[in-house]
Amino acid sequence: MSDLCVLTASLLMQGKVPGWKPATPPQQFWDALLNRRSTVDQLCSSNTASTTVTPVAAAHRPEFSPGTKSVSIQTPSQPASGSQLYAQRLAALRSGQLYTRLPADSFKPVWQTASYRPSYEDWLKLLAYEAKAVTQGQGSQRLTVLLGDSIAQWFPAEQLSRDRFWLNQGISGDTTSGVLKRLSVLDGANPDSIYLMVGINDLRQGVSNREILKNLRQIIHRLRASHPYTRIYIHSILPTRLEEIPVNRIRRLNYNIKALTEQEGVYFVNLQPAFSDEDGHLQAQLTTDGIHLNARGYRMWQLAIAPVF
Incomplete structure (x- = not known):
C-alpha cells in the first residue's frame, strides 16, 4: 500500500x-x-x-454553472x-x-x-x-498545479505529461476572487510551476477590469509569498463567441494582464492569437458552446503551452 x-x-x-x-x-x-x-x-x-448570458452586478461569489x-x-x-x-x-x-x-x-x-x-x-x-x-x-516527484475555472478543471488528464504529478485545482464557474480565497490549500505543496486560467466568469458576472486586475495581482503576490521558487504562468482570457462579452474588452483586458505580469515578474501565456478567428471570436471548431473547449480546443491549448513544459 x-x-x-x-x-x-x-x-x-x-x-x-x-x-x-x-x-x-x-x-x-x-x-x-x-x-x-x-x-x-x-x-x-x-x-x-449555448445560452444567452446576461451580466449581473459584480458579485464575489463564484458562479456554479448549471450544466457542465x-x-x-x-x-x-x-x-x-x-x-x-x-x-x-x-x-x-x-x-x-x-x-x-x-x-x-x-x-x-x-x-x-x-x-x-x-x-x-x-x-x-x-x-x-x-x-x-x-x-x-509528493516526495521527490515534480508537481505542477492547474488553477482556475471550468476550462482548467476539464483539461484532459491523458494530455498531461507523465514526468510529474499534476494537481488540478479548477472549479466550474470560479472567478478571480474565488481563486484568491482558496489559495491556502496549496501552502504546503512544493510545485515547480503553477498555471492560472481564470477571468471569463468575472466578465460574465459584470466584474470590472480594474477589479479583475486587482484580484490577479493579489493572487500573484499570494503565490509568490508561499512559493517563492515556483514559476507562475498567467494565461490570457480566451476569446468567446458570446455577444455579451465584446471582443475588444477581452483584448484590452489581456493587454493589461500582460502588463501586470511584466510588472510582477511572472510569465504570461498569450493564447488569444491561437484561439481567435478573423473576427476575434473563439474559433467555432474549438468550442462546444461558445465559451468552453472541446477536444480539439484542448489539443490546441496543449500545443500552445508545450514549449514551457
Whole structure:
C-alpha cells in the first residue's frame, strides 16, 4: 500500500482538513462511494471497475454553472458531466490515487450512473483533500498545479505529461476572487510551476477590469509569498463567441494582464492569437458552446503551452 494511499485514507477517515467535515453530500452518497468499512486497507482497495448570458452586478461569489456536460470531451469512456467527474475523482481519492495519473475511464462503475450534483463547496472540499494528499505524499516527484475555472478543471488528464504529478485545482464557474480565497490549500505543496486560467466568469458576472486586475495581482503576490521558487504562468482570457462579452474588452483586458505580469515578474501565456478567428471570436471548431473547449480546443491549448513544459 502506498504512502499516498495511507495518507489519503487517514485524511478521509479523520477529516484533517481544517474547519471541514468530510461528508457534505447526502450520507448515502458517501456511504456508497466510501463503503464505510473500518480499516484503512478496505478504504484503499482499488475497485476499478449555448445560452444567452446576461451580466449581473459584480458579485464575489463564484458562479456554479448549471450544466457542465458540454465542457467535457464527449465520449462514453470518460466522465461527461460535473456529477460524473466528481464521483470519479472522489473514487480515486478513496483508493489513494491521483486521478490525473489514471486512465480516463477509471472507476467507470462508480461514475457512469452518478447523479449527485456537487456544489461549489463540495468541490472546495474535494480539491482540498487532493491538495493535502499530494502535499504530504509528493516526495521527490515534480508537481505542477492547474488553477482556475471550468476550462482548467476539464483539461484532459491523458494530455498531461507523465514526468510529474499534476494537481488540478479548477472549479466550474470560479472567478478571480474565488481563486484568491482558496489559495491556502496549496501552502504546503512544493510545485515547480503553477498555471492560472481564470477571468471569463468575472466578465460574465459584470466584474470590472480594474477589479479583475486587482484580484490577479493579489493572487500573484499570494503565490509568490508561499512559493517563492515556483514559476507562475498567467494565461490570457480566451476569446468567446458570446455577444455579451465584446471582443475588444477581452483584448484590452489581456493587454493589461500582460502588463501586470511584466510588472510582477511572472510569465504570461498569450493564447488569444491561437484561439481567435478573423473576427476575434473563439474559433467555432474549438468550442462546444461558445465559451468552453472541446477536444480539439484542448489539443490546441496543449500545443500552445508545450514549449514551457
